[in-house]
Amino acid sequence: MKAVPDPIEFYFDFSSPYGYFGATRISQLAANYGRALVWRPFLLGAVFKVTGSGPLPSVPLKGPYSKHDMSRCARFLDIPFTFPDPFPISTQAPARAIYWLEQRAPQRIEAAVLALYRAYFVDGRDISSPQTTADVLATLGLDGAEVLAAVGEPALKERLRNETQTAVERGVFGSPYVFVDGEPFWGHDRLDQVERWLKTGGF
């Protein structure tokens, strides 16, 4: 057994309600089992091109159900949630901001992820806008102008493209998608299995 266990990797898209639900719970889960957490925002749209899939609400039959299920899951888990409009949105701006924070202030990432998710799924703010993303992060004491400049940087655009490509290569096809010691778990509704895995080292 390693002295320091590997971090949990949490892949998510900022436009994914189930990603939001998972994000509100994964930190506590990691902390309970002495694990660090790596936040990996990626672009679900790029993955859909590989799987031939599309945003859930656009799928016949499954679409209307999924909107109903998202709201019910939020009530079941007691997580504040209002189905946003527009939905889905492009999430380059908030995703790049997280990779910028990884270099500048990694200890702020968790608060930033949750603040951006809440802005979209609770307050209905369109975080696809770089300005809105900057405004949300400014409420955490970060420099809004610096965030705004960062999300337009070629290096961060490249970083997000690479992370999304890596996600596809690792088999990530949905959000959230969690790796624990290489074991893949798709969906916030597999966090009970993630917990068992952390507790027992595999089953």
Added chain:
Amino acid sequence: MKAVPDPIEFYFDFSSPYGYFGATRISQLAANYGRALVWRPFLLGAVFKVTGSGPLPSVPLKGPYSKHDMSRCARFLDIPFTFPDPFPISTQAPARAIYWLEQRAPQRIEAAVLALYRAYFVDGRDISSPQTTADVLATLGLDGAEVLAAVGEPALKERLRNETQTAVERGVFGSPYVFVDGEPFWGHDRLDQVERWLKTGGF
């Protein structure tokens, strides 16, 4: 509140591992909350034509994951399971047998569903064969020759077509799919929400 609450409706395809997992748990859940249970086998293939979807293992990225997830879910839930070959299979024969039982011996349906599921997902028997379906039901004391004749009857073919059509009209797009007082739940991983719904009357 009704003196006798409505039954729980359990839609499933005999080729669905998640349908099997749900089937092993739904009876106890219904019994715990004083509900009758209506078993509704249907043909998932007909639904996939409407949604433009296909059997999970054939979907890029999601396919390999789903096979892994099915086996892990079985271990998590402590349900015996061996991924069968061939998979998926046509399920007209076992589905029609259940509708035949509904007329002839409704009290045997639950045992028949579980015996057929176990034959396929534990013993690897190909229940798409009418003869195999008849053999499995014969182990429950039913008349195998009678079952074999029944699954070829035009009236039972028509019944299954109608039930599948009704399923699509009600929005059923996957297996298992459960209705509690009209509220739809997709997936064995929503049975915890089904239980809360039964307990509280909705949330």
